[in-house]
Amino acid sequence: MGRTLRLALWAIAAVLTILMVVGIAEYRAETGDEAAVYPAGTMLLGYTFFALMSGGINDSALICAYILGKPEEYRGLRRDLLTALAVLIPGVVLIFSEIAHPEHAQWLYLGFNVESRIAWNAVLYIVYGLFLIALLLYLIVRGEEAAGTPAAKTLAFLALAASLILEANLGMAYGANVSILPWFGVFSSMLTVAAAFALGAAWLALTGRIRLEGVLAGEEAEKWCRKCAKELIITLTALAYVILWGLVGLYSWGMTKDYVSIVVSGELASYFWLGYVLVGTIIPIAIAVAAAKGRARTALPLAGVLAVIGIAAFLLVPYNYGAQYFRATTNEFYATLAAKLGVAEEYTVSHYLTGPETLAFIGGFGLALLLDLIGESLLPLKPGEKPRRLWILK
Known part of the structure; x- marks a missing residue:
């Protein structure tokens, strides 16, 4: 370095x-x-x-x-x-x-x-x-x-x-937490374990080449780069699978159908499709695929950065904020409480992210x-x- x-x-x-x-x-x-x-x-x-x-x-x-x-x-x-x-x-x-x-x-x-x-x-x-x-x-x-x-x-x-x-x-x-229905069940544990593996692979892709510069060279360095790229591809694909089928399951469960609509096509869709799917999954995997084939090796750290940003975007907004927003707007008790406290209009996603x-x-x-x-x-x-x-x- x-x-x-x-x-x-x-x-x-x-x-x-x-x-x-x-x-x-x-x-x-x-x-x-x-x-x-x-x-x-x-x-x-x-x-x-x-x-x-x-x-x-x-x-x-x-x-x-x-x-x-x-x-x-x-x-x-x-x-x-x-x-x-x-x-x-x-x-x-x-x-x-x-x-x-x-x-x-x-x-x-x-x-x-x-x-x-x-x-x-x-x-x-x-x-x-x-x-x-x-x-x-x-x-x-x-x-x-x-x-x-x-x-x-x-x-x-x-x-x-x-x-x-x-x-x-x-x-x-x-x-x-049974009161916040999109969190309730086994989906949350599957999500956190898959996210952990993807974040670990992203960090390795981001820092591996920098740390080992001057230590590995030639074929050994190329082998390490391909290993990091393959791990990132596998873990990001696994995380995407967990999130996809998690949303399918929540949609199939009638009580959280509207939550999936909010995430996929509603107020939070841009954070899901642009923040997570595009920035956090598609682009990093494309870069990692090229690196695994011996091309774009120097771009692998960028794939790691984008993966971390995309995973953070999903956890912060669709998962964390979105589930609570869904409860505050659909649960009669919490909707009444939100209206009484005046947070129904004030506590928007921008308010949540800029504090x-x-x-x-x-x-x-x-x-x-x-x-x-x-x-x-x-x-x-x-x-x-x-x-x-x-x-x-x-």
């Missing part, structure tokens, strides 16, 4: 992190009765998004290293694990910033409700994070050649299992990047870099 690019990334990370702080501060200073009608804002979806992206990066790295290949030959495993950890942190920050009384968070554990999916999320975040950190520290101290040892394989299995369970449970937290919560969500990418750059500067993460005994383990 060149010096100019590195400085630019540091600057972008700093600016976005400041925006995150500003967004959170503005959100905490505001009060709004619309929360009773639209309880899940962009910060709540943001914490889910960053958790899914973290899990997807972790899943992609561990599956490639331990299931599809040999772990000691996987170039950049430590780097990917650090990124997974860095991306997880903004999610934790967003959820603690979003809840009204973060100082009461301990009661999720002290008064643990085994039937609550949100309570399980609080546990699974910690379990996944601990296994991820343990594997990363092990490879930093022992070196990347230790990735094939029994201890590393055990930690990798536990980290992979924990991330998959967390991804599914994040969807279950939505799917258990301080969205600023905090976008800024979360800066915090993840900042932590990623700091870790890269302090830790031995590059392929072939010698292990280092950290002071915390001395």
Whole structure:
């Protein structure tokens, strides 16, 4: 990575992190009765998004290293694990910033409700994070050649299992909400797991070539590029399949037929067809297909960026906002409440996307990047870099 690019990334990370702080501060200073009608804002979806992206990066790295290949030959495993950890942190920050009384968070554990999916999320975040950190520290101290040892394989299995369970449970937290019918059922869990895999592949497509520049060359670099492209094609296609048949199922269920109409041909159609289908699926897959055939290799990072934007667009608007909009306009109780509070006309999709919560969500990418750059500067993460005994383990 060149010096100019590195400085630019540091600057972008700093600016976005400041925006995150500003967004959170503005959100905490505001009060709004619309929360009773639209309880899940962009910060709540943001914490889910960053958790899914973290899990997807972790899943992609561990599956490639331990299931599809040999772990000691996987170039950049430590780097990917650090990124997974860095991306997880903004999610934790967003959820603690979003809840009204973060100082009461301990009661999720002290008064643990085994039937609550949100309570399980609080546990699974910690379990996944601990296994991820343990594997990363092990490879930093022992070196990347230790990735094939029994201890590393055990930690990798536990980290992979924990991330998959967390991804599914994040969807279950939505799917258990019977009052918001488009979320209710198994569709939400299928969506979050598929989105996690697609986000992980998109991140690999975005950063893989940059990270391994100067490490891989010739045929080995071409092979890596094709591998990233194929993974992106498969995961984006799988996500599109889940979303397509999820919408077909919701349309077939008479109670949510109008929701599908809103998404596909109504108020939110542009976000679905342009934001997700075109930007997030068709264009990235077309670029990845060309890269898999040995063409447009340098455009693969662009495919990763567009995939992340498209997936975020779908989760933010058709899925998160659209389901709540559907409830507020079709459920008699919530329609009355929305009218009484005056949010029926005020809380439009533009209002939803332009508030301080969205600023905090976008800024979360800066915090993840900042932590990623700091870790890269302090830790031995590059392929072939010698292990280092950290002071915390001395």
